[in-house]
Amino acid sequence: MKRSPVWSWIWLLIGVFYFFIPLVSTLEFSLRMIKGRYTFEAYRVAFEDPYFYLNFGYSMLWAVLTIVISLLLVVPTAFWVQLKLPKWRPYVEFVTLMPFVVPAVVLTFGLLRLYGRPPLSMNSTPVLLIAGYAVLSLPYMYRSVDAGLRAVDIRTLTEAAQSLGADWGTILKDVVFPNLRVALLSGIFLTFAIVMGEFTFASLLAKPAFGPYIELIGAQRAYTPQAVSVVSFLITWGSIMLIQWIGRGARGQVQVGGAR
Amino acid sequence: MAVERSPRADTGPRQDQGDAPSARPPRKPFSWTWVGVVPFLIFALLFLFLPSASIFIRSFEGPGGTVTLQNLLDIFQKSDIRNAYKLSLEISATTALGGAFFGFLLAYAVTIGGLPRAVRNFMLTFSGVASNFAGVPLAFAFVATMGNAGLVTRLIEAAVGVDIHEAGFSIYNFWGLSIVYMYFQFPLMVLIMAPALDGLRREWREACENLGGSTAHYWRHIALPILAPTLLGTTILLFGNAFGAYATAYAFTGSFLNLVPIVIGAQIQGDVLYNPGLGNAMALGMIIIMALVMLIYGWSQRRAARWMR
Numbered sequence: 001m002k003r004s005p006v007w008s009w010i011w012l013l014i015g016v017f018y019f020f021i022p023l024v025s026t027l028e029f030s031l032r033m034i035k036g037r038y039t040f041e042a043y044r045v046a047f048e049d050p051y052f053y054l055n056f057g058y059s060m061l062w063a064v065l066t067i068v069i070s071l072l073l074v075v076p077t078a079f080w081v082q083l084k085l086p087k088w089r090p091y092v093e094f095v096t097l098m099p100f101v102v103p104a105v106v107l108t109f110g111l112l113r114l115y116g117r118p119p120l121s122m123n124s125t126p127v128l129l130i131a132g133y134a135v136l137s138l139p140y141m142y143r144s145v146d147a148g149l150r151a152v153d154i155r156t157l158t159e160a161a162q163s164l165g166a167d168w169g170t171i172l173k174d175v176v177f178p179n180l181r182v183a184l185l186s187g188i189f190l191t192f193a194i195v196m197g198e199f200t201f202a203s204l205l206a207k208p209a210f211g212p213y214i215e216l217i218g219a220q221r222a223y224t225p226q227a228v229s230v231v232s233f234l235i236t237w238g239s240i241m242l243i244q245w246i247g248r249g250a251r252g253q254v255q256v257g258g259a260r
Numbered sequence: 261m262a263v264e265r266s267p268r269a270d271t272g273p274r275q276d277q278g279d280a281p282s283a284r285p286p287r288k289p290f291s292w293t294w295v296g297v298v299p300f301l302i303f304a305l306l307f308l309f310l311p312s313a314s315i316f317i318r319s320f321e322g323p324g325g326t327v328t329l330q331n332l333l334d335i336f337q338k339s340d341i342r343n344a345y346k347l348s349l350e351i352s353a354t355t356a357l358g359g360a361f362f363g364f365l366l367a368y369a370v371t372i373g374g375l376p377r378a379v380r381n382f383m384l385t386f387s388g389v390a391s392n393f394a395g396v397p398l399a400f401a402f403v404a405t406m407g408n409a410g411l412v413t414r415l416i417e418a419a420v421g422v423d424i425h426e427a428g429f430s431i432y433n434f435w436g437l438s439i440v441y442m443y444f445q446f447p448l449m450v451l452i453m454a455p456a457l458d459g460l461r462r463e464w465r466e467a468c469e470n471l472g473g474s475t476a477h478y479w480r481h482i483a484l485p486i487l488a489p490t491l492l493g494t495t496i497l498l499f500g501n502a503f504g505a506y507a508t509a510y511a512f513t514g515s516f517l518n519l520v521p522i523v524i525g526a527q528i529q530g531d532v533l534y535n536p537g538l539g540n541a542m543a544l545g546m547i548i549i550m551a552l553v554m555l556i557y558g559w560s561q562r563r564a565a566r567w568m569r
Contacts, residue, residue: 008373015366015383015446019390022401022443025411029404073300080296088297095304101550102312103504105521106543109528110311113318113540131307199395199507204528214396215511226404229397236397240389 023233030226042227046217052228055213062126062202062209063195066133067188070141073134075184078145079176083155096142099135104200107132112205123205132201137191144190148183186243193239197232312547318540331541340518341533341542348503348520351434355441356498360491362442363449370450371457384454387447394444399511402440406431432513440512441505445498452497456490456564486567493560500553504546520546 033041046052074096081088102110111132115122122128154176161171177184199211214232218225322328335341370380406412408425417423430436460483468478484491506521515522520542526532527539 005369005374008369008375011362011365011369011373012375012379012383015362015369015450018362018443018446019386021412022398022405025405026401028411029409073303077297077300080293084293085297088294092297092300095301095308097554098304098308100500100504101554102308102547103506103521103550105504105506105524105528106315106546107308107311109524109539109543110315111307112528113536114311114314131303134303135308193392197395197397199511200525203507203510204525211396211507214400218396218400218511222409225400229400232397233393233401236392237389240392241385244385244388 026226026229026233030223030230033223042223045221046224046227046231049217051213055208055210058208059196059198059202059210062129062133062207063192065126065130066137066195067191069130069134070137070187070191071184074138074141074145074187075180078142078149079154082146082149083158093142093146096138099138104132104136105204107135108201108204116205126207129201129205129207132205133191133195133198136194136198136201137187140190140194141187144183144187145180148180151183152179154179182246185246189239189243189246193236196235196239315540315543315547318537319544321537321540323535323537328537331535331537332544334535334538335541335545338538341523341538344518344520344523344542345545347434347518351438351441351517351519352499352502354434355438355445355502356495358438359442359445359498360449360495363446363494364453364491366446367450367453367457371454372460380454383450387450390447391444391451394505395507396511398440398443399508402431402436402443402512406436406439432516434517437509437512437517440508441502444508445502448498448501449494452494453487453490456487459567460486489560489563493557493564496553496556496560500550500557503553504550 028038030042031038031040033039033045077092081092099107111128112123114120115128157175157179158171161175166174196210198209199215201207202209203212203215210232214225214228217228319331320327320329322330335345366383369375370383402410404410413424431439464482464486465478468482473481504521506525509517509519509522510525515526523532524539524542524546527542531539533539533542
């Protein structure tokens with residue numbers, strides 16, 4: 001029973017319009033700084049601002065630190081759970097899903113009340129920010145790594161390597177890591193995209209970052225914020241496209257977005 | 261009880277077996293494997309569970325360190341707090357239902373709706389991107405779309421000669437923010453529904469047709485009941501997705517809309533409620549609602565797994 005896909009085309013069209021009109025509008029808006037013609041003036045102004053680079057640089061730094069912490073926390077844990085502690089899997093999974101239960105704004109609230117005031121005034125350092133970002137990245141990093149580990153039956157591979165006399169260093173370097181490359185890269189780029197666009201933690205913890213910077217110039221100027229927003233999309237998009245390109249052929253994973 | 265080479269781990273030292281400690285060989289295979297997850301658990305304890313526990317405990321803290329239920333009661337009794345919850349729940353429900361509806365139709369269109377395969381791949385890739393597109397840039401994108409000088413605003417003015425903003429239309433309200441939220445809501449629905457729709461087997465449809473069933477019969481009695489847990493679960497997930505959103509709402513409406521996350525954000529920046537305990541109680545309310553969302557989602561996923569293989 002083959003039906004004509006007219007309705008499908010209609011729904012698709014509505015979807016495409018809904019997706020693209022805001023994007024086209026933003027791009028068009030960012031080109032309209034000089035009255036009467038389209039120029040890249042807003043981009044020139046945006047890129048001339050030293051704070052653009054400063055805040056961008058900070059976000060890059062936070063992203064790198066978050067990725068390192070997140071990898072150190074997740075990879076050994078996921079590997080160990082898969083290999084030695086399968087009974088712990090539900091509990092570890094439960095922990096990695098907790099960031100969905102505790103929204104960013106609530107977690108910031110709790111972190112600041114607990115560690116942001118004497119005797120533990122930790123918010124003079126970026127510890128709380130990085131910790132918050134690492135928590136935010138947990139579900140994505142864990143799912144990504146866990147899916148990678150499950151896909152290759154890491155236990156059999158590890159046992160094979162052990163029976164051939166490999167030590168743990170060799171197993172990690174030559175067996176685990178090459179098989180996890182796609183999963184790790186997905187996790188890394190997703191974390192990168194989340195941190196680069198994040199606003200809630202950075203703003204409420206009063207730390208310099210790209211998200212609050214966009215918000216700030218949004219209150220000060222017209223046109224430039226849209227230009228910076230376009231830059232911000234391109235970063236997010238680049239990361240996600242890269243993830244999808246790296247993971248092509250792998251089993252599809254649903255990613256629930258991070259920084260709302 | 262030898263557990264040697266068993267993948268099953270000890271969860272702690274065994275002290276209740278009555279044998280003298282010295283009777284054990286010093287290198288007995290007491291399993292230390294659980295130590296491998298300790299760094300992860302310590303991190304989660306410090307930066308996830310302790311902050312949550314602190315919110316829970318301080319929700320019961322009255323002025324001067326007394327213990328009280330008044331903060332939790334205030335959520336229901338104080339009109340501005342109650343209204344904040346009401347507005348947050350309404351906007352989450354609206355965008356969840358709207359996102360689920362359009363997301364389902366779009367997912368249907370690109371999976372089993374008979375469109376070319378290239379369209380499907382493009383739309384799924386794009387949904388992956390769009391569901392991650394939120395926060396400040398998304399808010400600014402919609403300002404550029406439907407704001408005072410936005411493209412759609414000007415196009416409407418050029419077409420029918422009416423400036424919708426001068427005509428009293430504002431986007432910085434409930435419906436405006438709903439439209440913005442929908443941008444990250446319905447791609448998520450597409451992403452989750454597409455595999456579920458792919459999981460509908462052709463045999464089921466053929467069986468229905470062989471028994472003389474129409475398309476309506478198929479959807480009413482076969483497809484929708486099978487998809488129901490996924491539909492319900494994803495709608496709930498979208499609800500939570502909107503409920504916890506802070507950055508998008510803040511950048512789009514500032515403090516025009518009195519949503520729960522906005523109030524909590526203001527409470528962080530300065531004690532706007534003049535009552536720290538009430539701030540904690542509001543945060544606790546969010547955790548409880550999000551926990552319910554995840555419980556229902558988890559339950560529906562287990563239901564959905566019965567048919568989706």
